[in-house]
Amino acid sequence: MLLLVFGGGTLVLSSLLPFVVKPLLMRLGIMDVPSERSSHDRPILRGLGLAVLIAMMLSLVAVFLFALSVAPGADASKYLLAIGVGTIAAGLLGLGEDLWGLSVPVRSALLLIIAGVSSAAMLWIADQSEEAASSRWVLGLNVAALPLWVLVVLCIYGVLFISSYINVANFMDGLNGISGFHGVIAGLTFSLAGGLTGAVWLAVSGLILATGFAGFLPWNLTKPGAFLGDVGSYLLGGAIAILSFAAFVDGLPFLATIGPMVIYFGDVGVTLVKRVRAGHKWDEPHKEHVYQRIQQLGYSHVWASGVAALCTLLTSLLGLASIYADIFGSLALLVGGLTVLIFYLALPRILPAREL
Template sequence: MTVFAIGWIAGAVALGASSLLPFVVRPLLVRLGIMDVPNERSSHARPVLRGLGLAVLVAMGAGGGFAVGAEYAAAGEWRILLTVVAGSLAAGLLGFAEDLRGLSVGVRSVLLLAIALGAAVAILLLAGSGIPLWGAAALTVYAVLFISSYINVANFMDGLNGISGFHGVIAGLAFAAAGGLLDLPWLFAAGLVLAAGFGGFLPWNLTKPGAFLGDVGSYLLGGAVAVTSFAALIAGVPLLATIGPMVIYFGDVAVTLVKRVRSGHRWDEPHKEHTYQRVQQLGYSHVQASGMTAAATLTTSLLGLLSLFTGTAGSIALFAAGLAVLVLYLLLPRLLPNRH
């Protein structure tokens, strides 16, 4: 078995498990009474079962676990893959605790920072002694803020049917492509497991009666994307390729929060002012609004991957193009016709 075949098989395991496990998980969630009740932030009008991200969590654990074991047997880079899988699952488990009983803001924040710190330190230690101490310290601070922030970002953006599933698929495939192009089998496997895990969830989310990821799924998504992104950066993947899938999510959340604070609102109050929510409020369906967000993310991901083939000048041009895509996305509520 070749090292890249491991990734394909791991992805197949995750896809199969993510597609079938909801048959087992749904009855469990019903018994636990984990329902999403509409509030000021919701874009749906009736209670919907949530927490189906637990199936994605188990599926990605199965696919990732297979990949780690196979990489170990093949004397591959199993340690870095194990760190990515463990960091992703830890974020998902924190979200599951939030779904089950809720956590105080303080406890949740401390645990998010602990997960980010643990993943960052492990990744940097595995990188070896080539990084000076001051550089490792700076990268650790960056990673803790970056990973913990993106887990929150993914949670904020999980407000429409399809949006998180599309994001997981696109980000995973972007990371897998980078891994394949740069001969990083662990990144190839991690990306395919991420894409397959959320790809298997999409039919359950998009068909009636539907079900939501819940915090377990959105935390898992944010953790998996952010930890994989940081590990890829440390492995030598160009910065733009590592953050390409995250530009739209970060931009939407950052701009929305700044607007709310400037308007005198509390940043943590429930609301429906994100760009993707405002697009849906114009009369577009969940899938249409989610698809627009996904199309923008796919574009910035592809621009990031192009940086693998350019020098400094080309990367600057690609960065500018990515910002242009973000600005266009943020302007969609003004540019699109109102369908009401």
């Protein structure tokens, strides 16, 4: 019932709010003009991720208040509060970038603050928890049993992990459908993980993520089209990374929490290394990501985005399987996930070119 109410509510809000948000964006003149990084050839409205942000924000606030009324001191309400605050903050940072443009130092500092507060909050909740899920999973993390110095290391890891993935999601938002598909798959993966492990807060918040971006897809894929903008890509990266880190410190195996992120991390990491080795500046606009090179072979936006989504789905399913795997099974699943990544990275060389 919780999944139906909050997931369905988010889907309805995300699908309908663009009718309100779109005229506002048009009055503000927030358009995406084609550049060296663009895969489109005409100005298109951007910033429609604001509708997704509002939909997810309302749902996250509602589910937090519900959890607070049912069990005020339970971990669920604490996790939902931390997830909601971090996710909304990431989206608002992207909105600021869309509206005013932020300098690199300011944007980077705010990203680190959001990631730092989110990481510290998750670790504190897990450390104080008396209902940790880690004891139930062979390879789960038991934060409450860790010494202080390990918690500090985990917090630093969380800061780098969350802030970097927000940037990764922003870099990968370059084709119609790719971010919407990613949000749906990642959200459903976390929702299923929560259902399998009894973490209701993860199941509900994951479904809110999935339905939030599912509502955006029709607006993105039908003419005249519209883009998420930084508000949407920052929201996407922040929500996925914060949910992943929260699930990890709550005791889910690492592979189960990282599965939806493997393809994105791999694409961005390999592309940046190649550019640096070629003598290019890593932060210059470009169209050298794997998904962009697939589209440049003559495949449609939806086709190229679908390929990335399918590979993400495969790594996500392999990650979920690790919930019930021992160390040897997890190693086999890790090899399987890396095989999918290698296959994805090789696609621009494998796929035949199509006539444009």
